[in-house]
Amino acid sequence: MKKRSFFLGTALMIVLSLILAACGGEKTGSGKPKFISIATGGTGGTYYPLGGTFAKLIQDETGIETNAITSGASAENMASLKKKKVEIAFTQSDIASYATKGELMFKDNKVENVQGIGTLYPETIQIVTTKDSGISSVADLKGKVVSVGEAGSGTLANAEQILEVYGMKTDDLKARNLSFDDSVQGIQDGTIDAAFITSGTPTGAVEGLGAQVEISIVPLDDDKISDLIKKYPYYAKDEIKKGTYGLEDPVTTVAVRAMLVVRDDLSEDTVYKITKAIYEHTDKITHAKGEYIKAENALNGMGIKLHPGAKKYFDEKGIKQK
The missing domain is CATH 3.40.190.10 (Periplasmic binding protein-like II)
Known part of the structure; x- marks a missing residue:
């Protein structure tokens, strides 16, 4: 009976480890996720084409399969992050502030699991x-x-x-x-x-x-x-x-200001590499807004808490939040 219980317990541990491995390792401090989605906006806006560029940069530099998806933009994107439907999103700096403070359209739906990567350009x-x-x-x-x-x-x-x-x-x-x-x-x-x-x-x-x-x-x-x-x-x-x-x-x-935000349960190492992938390769951004996307400007207008991984990157560059 003890032998049977031992094998049953071992089997349960193996199954549990497989389930955890399948989760992609997105929790802080764990390994990199296998897949990332970036919520953008409608196809007629600026978020969508930029999102496609960022997805390629992230995938090329980190090896994480990444795609950009269309959405209703800023407010919807914050809600999607809260529900863990996506990992990264574009939003406006004002909307990020409303969401994390529980104001205006987020009065009854405060978003508490989102932190900043960096601001991008004037909206x-x-x-x-x-x-x-x-x-x-x-x-x-x-x-x-x-x-x-x-x-x-x-x-x-x-x-x-x-x-x-x-x-x-x-x-x-x-x-x-x-x-x-x-x-x-x-x-x-x-x-x-x-x-x-x-x-x-x-x-x-x-x-x-x-x-x-x-x-x-x-x-x-x-x-x-x-x-x-x-x-x-x-x-x-x-x-x-x-x-x-x-x-x-x-x-x-x-x-x-347009900005990129991320769920706070992505690890410091993953977000550090994502931040670096974007801000170290801005020369590959072909959209007209690419001229505004620079590491030295990325903390301007950052109205929410910065993710530790992004902070690590900007600290290395000597860039401080104003």
Whole structure:
């Protein structure tokens, strides 16, 4: 009987070890995972093409099979990390702050298992319309059919905050909750008048629209920008350059920062190698936003706790969080 119990116990231990091995070793301090998913955004935005580049860099440099998947972007990505559906995600710095502090759309769904890898580039708030729309100011949006971003998205939060400093609400518009792709399609076919789009410029979906119609970007007034930054300090003044989308003049607006975040249960060694794979090979980033992605800027606007693996990399480079 004792012999039978011994063999039964040994068998159970073997089965348990196989199960643990199959989990990919993602817990802190364990071996590297076999597979990583990066949550990006829609195909018409900036996250998706950059995510594909990052996935290749990570796979080439670490040997971890990595893929980039489409998603509803910032807010959805934070929720996916919380549910452990993905390991890494793109998000806006403001959304990361809301999520980890349990504010706004995360008031009842605080995200406590996410830490930062690094910030990437300005996420420009673009109020896109056409030259024929007659919309030249935020005030002109009143009563118009306007896409303010998908429900629960970072774009929607940006739209609400910008409208707020202008003394308006989404109720003052005929608001629609559309993706970037559906927004520009709506502008093109005339079913909507304008759209808020928060994305690195140039944004693929907006470039596609510019090939069909003459685009106009609604500027923000300097005094309203000051009011916005005073109340929501994660914003910064930004400018869409002349020539972008065929614009004849630069357009003044605001931006948050795009960033990469990671689940805190990935090991220090794994995240160190991921961080190094991205920031040591920025010369391989062909997207226009690649010029902004630099290790020396990666802790600017980092509004959440840095993962120990990322911290190790930036400490080695002598880069400190401001």
